[in-house]
Amino acid sequence: MGPTASGKTAVAMALARRFPVELISVDSAQVFRDMNIGTAKPDAATLAEFPHHLVDLIPPTEAYSAARFRTDALAAMAEISARGHVPLLVGGTMLYFKALIEGLAELPQADxxxxxxxxxxxxxxxxxxxxxxxxxxxxxxxxxxxxxxxxxxxxxxxxxxxxxxxxxxxxxxxxKQRTAYQFTAIGLLPSDRSVLHQRIAERFATMLAAGLEAEVAMLRERYPLHAALPSMRCVGYRQVWEVQDGLLPRHDLRDHGIFATRQLAKRQITWLRNTLRPQTVDCLAADADDRVARLLGKTLI
The missing domain is CATH 1.10.20.140 (Histone, subunit A)
Known part of the structure; x- marks a missing residue:
């Protein structure tokens, strides 16, 4: 687990080369089909080499919940375990991790x-x-x-x-919903928040250069979307939508997108430190994947 731009996918792929694991995405944005650039979804070549469960599940017109994630993740974990492999859950949607590990209270919706x-x-x-x-x-x-x-x-x-x-x-x-699985929770956290902020800025600039605005235009043409849908409230997509609707000047898009992503990372780090409290590894360390591998090796070997 880790905040956006902490290098989770790269570490996960390095682990997949060393251990008999299969990857399960824990990402509330990557469940949407055709939303690739703004979700930092692994490309087709990466997915072919390192298949990710729970990616591209639903169209962006639908909603996905923590409860549905828990059901889908447990099903994928059972299939992976039956093959003699170990489920490796990778992502930054902290509520999903909490729901999986601790269960979900069935609380009535606000009235x-x-x-x-x-x-x-x-x-x-x-x-x-x-x-x-x-x-x-x-x-x-x-x-x-x-x-x-x-x-x-x-x-x-x-x-x-x-x-x-x-x-x-x-x-x-x-x-009582707690599962029989033994979880080893590892959080990728930055030793220097300013470096993470720089990574976020660079990544959002890369998304814009890769065609994020065109991707949103395509989605709006292909699907009956509106601004209140969870898919279009994802960081990056929301800001591009506002530009395309004339609610945000285009020259402010980059700054607004970076700011929103930094706020997301701040919330993710708060979740990690105050609620999930995993073992931590400095995501900025050059040997972050080796450090995670040593922690996992104690469990998998």
Whole structure:
């Protein structure tokens, strides 16, 4: 796992030359067909030599979820294991990693009417009063929330009103989804954030030179797309869409794309450090693939 531009694919291919592994993409953008340049999808020659599972699954008109990824990944892992190989999951969509490793709590979707009712109640009685109410309903969740944490108190109460079950019980149920696989988690993290930023800038410039704008134009012609689709909200595609719709000056495209990619990398690094907490390897090290191989070798040999 690692942020964008950390060299995950290169390391994965180096590992595939050394170990009996098969690669599974953990990338919420590479699941879309015909979205190649802006997703940094491996080219046809690379995919032929190093096949990636879970690439090019759906058209950009559809949506993909963490739950579907978990189902698809477990199926691919079972097939790979049956062949006597080891699944090697590679990517930067951290929610997908979390869903696979820890399971997914089946939480109800947000309901505007329920939230509005909770907000009215809070405006009348105050959030500490609603926190006290939550203590009676779900003491485990209330114990970890401050009495003025409006957003989380609201969500916990909303979940109870919609499902009839406390949030803590639903989260506990997700623990039962944990798989029998033993995971070795390795994160590629930069020792110097400025170098990663430079890589991001260079990669986005390369995408533009490779025809990212033409790719988006092709997608818009081939599919009935709109700006709110998950595919067109991917970094790079969203900025090009805005240029093509006249919402962003073309001369600002490069800077906006680089900034959005840097923000994505920042979120990915936060996920890695605060939530997933893998063993880490400096992605800027010249021997990063050797370092990862040594960590994996302890598990695979």
């Amino acid at each position: 505007p009417a329920t939230r509005a009712a909770i907000d009215r109640d809070a405006a009348s009685r105050g959030w500490p009063a609603l926190h006290a109410e939550l203590t009676q309903i779900d003491p485990a969740t209330a114990a970890r929330l401050h009495s003025t944490d409006a957003q989380r108190i609201q969500r916990a109460l909303e979940i109870f009103h919609l499902s009839g079950r406390p949030l803590s019980a639903l989260l506990a149920a997700s623990e």
